[in-house]
Amino acid sequence: MCLENKIPFPPGRENWGFVNDLHKPADFHIHWAPPFSSDVGSLDLSKGAEPGFKFPDPAGVLETANADLMKFLKTGNIYRCGGIPVLCCHADMPEAESFRLEITRKGINILSGDSEGIRRGIYCFEEMLLGAKTPALPFGVTEHKSWLRNRISRCFFGPIKRPPFNRDELMDEIDYYPDEYLNRLAHEGVNGLWLTIVFRDLCKTSIAGLKPDAEKRLEKLRGTVAKCLRYGIKTWAFCIEPAGWLPGDPLLEKYPELQGPWGWDKYCFCPSSDTATQYLYESTNWLFKQVPGLGGILNISHGERETTCLSRVSATDNSAIPCPRCGTLPHWEILRRSLSAMRQGMRDASPSAELISWLYMPQPAPLADWVYELPRHTPEGVILQFNFESGGCKNQLGHPRCGGDYWLSYVGSSDHFGCIAAGAAGSDTELRIDTKTKSHFLLPGSLCSWHDGVVPLSKRIVVDHG
Ligand SMILES: [Zn+2]
Numbered sequence: 001m002c003l004e005n006k007i008p009f010p011p012g013r014e015n016w017g018f019v020n021d022l023h024k025p026a027d028f029h030i031h032w033a034p035p036f037s038s039d040v041g042s043l044d045l046s047k048g049a050e051p052g053f054k055f056p057d058p059a060g061v062l063e064t065a066n067a068d069l070m071k072f073l074k075t076g077n078i079y080r081c082g083g084i085p086v087l088c089c090h091a092d093m094p095e096a097e098s099f100r101l102e103i104t105r106k107g108i109n110i111l112s113g114d115s116e117g118i119r120r121g122i123y124c125f126e127e128m129l130l131g132a133k134t135p136a137l138p139f140g141v142t143e144h145k146s147w148l149r150n151r152i153s154r155c156f157f158g159p160i161k162r163p164p165f166n167r168d169e170l171m172d173e174i175d176y177y178p179d180e181y182l183n184r185l186a187h188e189g190v191n192g193l194w195l196t197i198v199f200r201d202l203c204k205t206s207i208a209g210l211k212p213d214a215e216k217r218l219e220k221l222r223g224t225v226a227k228c229l230r231y232g233i234k235t236w237a238f239c240i241e242p243a244g245w246l247p248g249d250p251l252l253e254k255y256p257e258l259q260g261p262w263g264w265d266k267y268c269f270c271p272s273s274d275t276a277t278q279y280l281y282e283s284t285n286w287l288f289k290q291v292p293g294l295g296g297i298l299n300i301s302h303g304e305r306e307t308t309c310l311s312r313v314s315a316t317d318n319s320a321i322p323c324p325r326c327g328t329l330p331h332w333e334i335l336r337r338s339l340s341a342m343r344q345g346m347r348d349a350s351p352s353a354e355l356i357s358w359l360y361m362p363q364p365a366p367l368a369d370w371v372y373e374l375p376r377h378t379p380e381g382v383i384l385q386f387n388f389e390s391g392g393c394k395n396q397l398g399h400p401r402c403g404g405d406y407w408l409s410y411v412g413s414s415d416h417f418g419c420i421a422a423g424a425a426g427s428d429t430e431l432r433i434d435t436k437t438k439s440h441f442l443l444p445g446s447l448c449s450w451h452d453g454v455v456p457l458s459k460r461i462v463v464d465h466g
Helices: 017-022 063-075 115-130 179-187 214-229 250-254 274-290 331-349 369-377 415-425
Strands: 042-044 049-053 084-090 099-104 107-112 136-138 140-146 192-196 234-239 259-262 267-269 296-302 354-359 382-387 393-396 399-402 430-434 458-464
Touching: 049 063, 063 084, 063 115, 063 179, 084 115, 099 115, 107 115, 115 140, 115 179, 179 214, 192 214, 214 234, 274 331, 296 331, 331 354, 331 369, 369 415, 382 415, 415 430
Parallel strands: 049 084, 084 107, 192 234, 234 296, 296 354, 354 382, 382 430
Antiparallel strands: 042 136, 099 107, 099 140, 140 458, 259 267, 393 399
């Protein structure tokens, strides 16, 4: 009997049932139970509270958080005109996202030096009330600050622009980031999302010109960036650049200096010429000028596909690079050249944007010597990212199991990561961590690339019961 015909085809992406759930508001459950008579050490809100939004918000990025607070108070049945004031105000607090929560007999003040601190303060206030047995909060002043600057997630619904789907989310009409989904991510501490781009799809340079669909892609990217920023979420351009060349690319005939050695199915991009530097500078410069508010670039610089001539060798290979220009350079210099040009183009267009260089080196085997040189030679201002678990080893069923990536039973860190971290610690290089284990572990200093749980965002640093 043939079972094949009885197995239904999976639904297409547009018909996935959980996508509808992304549009639904997050559930929250209030557990307040009468009597609501507050003790003398708490501010009783049961008779009503009224928010006051006094923090300057010319760009309107706090409208979503303010609406969230209003909805929360109304759902809890404690919103009342003339009630106890819950004021969001500016205070001189220079550290990004930090905020102060003052609970006194006169009311509640949420204070910060920046809009994202106010957002965090509003969410914190809501969470404190959700955790209370009555609508009352203890008097006191607390200050909070984030311990992790970039908390980047990947939309579960977002497609991948590579096999087997090869789908470009900038070319369709689907909204991958519904408002309520973004609201939930923001409440969970996420402040970054990545989506995939390719420079040649949407960047204009004096080397490669502009593709016909570029403006369509840019328009959707601009819209996504603006929408996410309303929830305090930056959009990161994920890419694997400089991308390698397919055989016969007409640009290689015109600019042969851009062609590096053959990789595994493409030619590497040679970064060791003025043409290459110009191309990379102009690509990132164009991108960040065209898309205001774009948060940064999350770039796999080595390990996933052909990029620079350094891709000619795997992370475990100490061989020389067979390129007439790069072959005489130390390996780290090849990467440094491409990253420097990308960083400068980005920075000249958007000084606050950040560039993360991700070394995707999941091999369990010992890594090549040159890999450990990379942290010491990463260009100033470029953040180095490395897999947290790759190369780790664990005893299972009496045998050591050494693994690459996507661990489910190993937390890390691996020795590979430890050596990279030691190199970064001995230089000015900032290090980020990629953790892909589907766990709820998130270690201090880590970067959550695959968001799968509540991110503990802030830590209380001052407690002053008044
Ligand atoms: Zn080269």
